[in-house]
Amino acid sequence: MTTTNYTIQSPMNTLVWKDTAVTNTKVQPAAATSDVTHMEFDNTTNTAATYYKFWALATGSVSLGVTEPYFIIKIAGSTKQYMTIPTTLTFTTNLTYIATSTQANDATQVAPTNTVGLTLIYSP
């Protein structure tokens, strides 16, 4: 992972989380309830599809292959995709994510051939 987290100058205290090197290692940008309003996925580095998986849990509470993700999105190879959630998607307590080429929630979540990108706009 290669991450930055910065605050947008707004009364909402909105944060932008940018990870330019997402792989199958669990990352936890927030250790509190997070209301996510925007997500951007960059899978232009791979020809194969990548699955982004999110949990509303801390990394220590996520057991790959056991704990079911709260949110899964498939991004086709060589594409970017973005999603806006006007109603906000609330990750209660924590937010953890990985990227993998494995569709199923097997114990082994294979890393994408190349790391991928993820940007989140959220409010704690």
Next chain:
Amino acid sequence: MPTLTATNQLANADFRFWKVDVTSTDTSVVYTNIFGTSGTLYAIYVQNVESSNEAVFLKMYDTVTAPTNGTTHPDFGFGIKSGVKEVFLFPEGVTFSAGLSWAVSDFANGKGTTRGDSTLDAGVSKIVFVYK
């Protein structure tokens, strides 16, 4: 003076929507190939405000083959908390090259799969897909 022409922009955009009302007696909800062909998904609306409801798991599959709810691994899985209305917008669209099939079930967090449960105890009163 130039001639003004009125254009039916909605007709040109050709957006379509697909809506289902799910009642508390619908214990297993699976719909196959709702576009009837390949298509691009632009928005999803999920209303999970039924009484005695609980978190649900909306699962989508890029296939025209009927998925088995709770068994087939989804391409997309969205957890929807109880008592909320959620809107997901994809401004550039998500392509379903085969077709869009979907299912919804109880969330079953920690069950050990990405498939959710196979049944719906209660909850989810309305789901809308916008596509073309």
